[in-house]
Amino acid sequence: MPWSQSSPPTSLGRRGDDSAAGPRLGVHVAPGDRVEKGGVVAVLESMKMEMRIVAECAGTMAAVNCQAGQIVERFAVVAVVTPD
Numbered sequence: 802m803p804w805s806q807s808s809p810p811t812s813l814g815r816r817g818d819d820s821a822a823g824p825r826l827g828v829h830v831a832p833g834d835r836v837e838k839g840g841v842v843a844v845l846e847s848m849k850m851e852m853r854i855v856a857e858c859a860g861t862m863a864a865v866n867c868q869a870g871q872i873v874e875r876f877a878v879v880a881v882v883t884p885d
Contacts, residue, residue, distance in 0.1 A: 824852075828869045830880065834862045842880050845873060860884040 824847035830836060836856040843854040864881040867873055 824873045826867050826869060826871050826873050826879065828865060828867065828880075830862050830865060832862050832865055836860060836862060836882060842882075843867070854879055856882050858882060858884045 824845040827844040827846065828842075829844070830842050836842060836859065838856055838859045840856045841853050842856055842862075845852045845854065860882040862880060863883040865879070866881070867877065867879050873879065
């Protein structure tokens with residue numbers, strides 16, 4: 802049925818409907834892991850698109866502040882690398 806003002810509203814973003822809930826995280830490292838510059842630390846998935854979060858320098862993972870599958874807030878610090 803084509804859209805019209807009489808069409809029923811859709812349910813995007815309703816509580817319990819996580820299709821529009823926000824970016825979800827896939828974590829690829831743990832604290833203590835060694836990473837190289839450009840290595841993938843995590844992957845954010847939002848609206849069926851994936852965005853890789855990469856290490857800006859070589860070093861050791863000092864902290865991973867999010868868990869796999871977690872919804873990530875804007876500007877969240879996902880992980881911390883201690884440079885070599």
